[in-house]
Amino acid sequence: MTEPVIPEGILSLDRSSDVSLSEQIYRGFRDAVRKGLLSSGTRLPSTRRLAAMLEVGRNTVNAAYDLLQAEGIIFVRTGAAPRIMNGLPLEGMTHNRSSTARKRSLSKRGILMSDNIRGVGWAFRHGVLQPGAPALDCFPYEEWARCLRRAARLERSPDLQYQNYTGLPALRQQLSRHLAAERGVRADPEQILVTSSMQSSLSLLAQALSDHGDEAWLENPGYLGAKTAFHAAGLKIRPLPTDEDGADVAATDISKSPSKLIYVTPSHHYPLGARMPLARRLALLEAARASGAVILEDDYDSEFLFAGRPVAALYGLAEEGQVIYLGTFSKSLMPGLRVAYCVVPNDLVQPLTQLMRNMGCSANVQAQAALAHFMDSGCYQKHLKQIRQIYRSRGEQLVDTLRSRLGNRIHVEIPTGNVQVSIMFRERIDDVRLAMDLQSHGFAVSPLSNCYLGSDAKSGLIIGFAGATPPQITKGVEILGNLIEAVG
């Protein structure tokens, strides 16, 4: 009987590869069969013979043959040479394979969900002066690392298994206390759902509380993350007018509209900074009641209202079930933590818990345990106190520098809170173009016009100050000044 011949090149082993030699032999044969280089019934060399040919151990070849046999590619009988299995549906497939390769595409829903609606011509890149970015140069890395390590060593409960999809009980307990004391939000720990981000909270709630084609109100100008979540959920977005007191339901027909959701930022309007007075808050609640809508109160920057104590949340004024309160640790700690939360009515706790289990957007358990300890031990309050000072001083420096460089070409107010500030141009300036130009210098400011829902957008920039050091602020404003002078 002649020795079986292995076609050239199908078993060229790479001894420096991460892939084991037996795996390489297995794949070589498998691919050769698939490509039609070895046809049904072909005899293969014995393990001894192949091991000698390839200069590998017999066990290596044995392992490869075992796998080929297990996968039904070869058959082996004692005393006979292994052969390629008969009946593999291979013939003619090789040709099809390459010719039918086609572009995979998203569904209609997938296209909605993946739309980039952050503005025409606008592609985000990370950089300095980015809105929403916290001061990572002041983050207590060592303390946080100790909390994480402690959590990872000590937390050995069933909480690490499949459960608590809506948050670790210890963290929800801490949040319940924190929100009651700081924000006037009285909620049982069970009502607080921990998610992997504010965007996740917004998406889940938009999908859970509305159907495709429903109406939702959004402040105009307003937060692009909310617009994105509503758009992805297929909602018709209606602009809620705003002025120096924030959203104004009296300026529109909101109470007559059968809308499902009203998204607002009453503590500190995004992006312009207004604080909503009580009269407006009550009118908003009344309008929501009339229209049957749930209010999503995004309290994104409650920890950073510099002027006096922050106003208590709208949530505390509302009747049960009228307001869902949303918060995040992205600005007080870091976005990479991927921990946010929402406070939901009692009768939605059970269905939303099941929904979170079904959709899978839970936060890392050890980070949650570390955070609970970080809060309980007072580190969080200490950190907040420290960065409030830093944010305030960076915000003032930014505005002072802007005013002295650009004078009355811009309108800007000293920020009363938050981690970013909006400026408006008094001249006609293409803010998207300007922001792109700044990006090319490493600055990630956002164009204000993108936050408007209609055609009457104001031109300006949203500039993050919390994460920027004084030299970065100086340099950024200098470049901004030069760019404006060049176009002005």
Added chain:
Amino acid sequence: MTEPVIPEGILSLDRSSDVSLSEQIYRGFRDAVRKGLLSSGTRLPSTRRLAAMLEVGRNTVNAAYDLLQAEGIIFVRTGAAPRIMNGLPLEGMTHNRSSTARKRSLSKRGILMSDNIRGVGWAFRHGVLQPGAPALDCFPYEEWARCLRRAARLERSPDLQYQNYTGLPALRQQLSRHLAAERGVRADPEQILVTSSMQSSLSLLAQALSDHGDEAWLENPGYLGAKTAFHAAGLKIRPLPTDEDGADVAATDISKSPSKLIYVTPSHHYPLGARMPLARRLALLEAARASGAVILEDDYDSEFLFAGRPVAALYGLAEEGQVIYLGTFSKSLMPGLRVAYCVVPNDLVQPLTQLMRNMGCSANVQAQAALAHFMDSGCYQKHLKQIRQIYRSRGEQLVDTLRSRLGNRIHVEIPTGNVQVSIMFRERIDDVRLAMDLQSHGFAVSPLSNCYLGSDAKSGLIIGFAGATPPQITKGVEILGNLIEAVG
């Protein structure tokens, strides 16, 4: 002028509360106004007078009055008593408030997304012998804690900010090497999207690749997590027949159906354990091509195939774009890590990246950094090697114990991998009822019948062995035996 009178009870301070005294005063007045106990124009005591009445410092009252003024609830003029603001739209609201409180409900979509489709009468509770649960008693807590601490101390890059929604580059690099070496999955790091869980991957892909009302195929019996994700996405689920070689496209009309998705577990069929031979794999790829469907290959337990080396993934056999490969760290490390991943075609990378940014289901960045280091330093391979032995021995112990206690009342095979095994009853036994009874003893086994899509469900149990110690296995089987004897 008479002294203003404060109605009884509106300012009862709780000095042991977490809520500051000034906040309590603020809220007391605000709530009193809201309830109509203080009407427009009412004079309030001076700060000095109120401080004396309440036995608090004047600054405490000042802070409360500042906040009331900032929120537009009172007005203050120098030399005059503060008064409740005129024009607050309060009258008549108190009555409405309580009478219109109503139950908030989910949308039609929300109801779909929050359905519990894990079986009638079946409510999951955590416990021993839970399917899918890893051996947390063998988890390297100390090593992992060191990796986490190291990551939290050293990782100070912009990766902690808003970016890398689809995963930390270092982790994707490690995964790319790991998948090529271990699973024959050749993919650029950019093609690997890191999500917060397998359920999150399944939900996102189901929504992104199909529209409400589309068809999707699921192995019968099959994985409930996939069924949940497809159901939540509004898909019509069609049962893909299975036998001892796994899913069998020849037994149905899959290639003629215009389906969008085919979900399979070819390495180790869930829940029955078949390994799909090459002929079946090629037929499956051909049928998917004909029907235009994308295959979701769930390689959930690839790390735990005990018998020989695992078969390479289906992904490696397919043409570009035909198969999306899904993996998770829930079974090899822990569910609480909330890190899973999927490998997607090149032309879907950009839209799915934007989709993940929009939907917000990213994993914690420091856990990702720790995991990248854990893999790079060889700890992951070492851990896998160790638990593979443990899982195998626990699986064998479970089956031996089951056989010696229940003999031929059940059908069970020594597991060839995975962290759980299915047993089937030869008699008619209500497995849901039995599983509930076991739950009441602290054992979280699942009824097998819930995994079937049609009415011809087999009765049995899915029993997790990876996380169970030998005494727990002994006890669980003993109780199971008693329960079966009681009903048999």
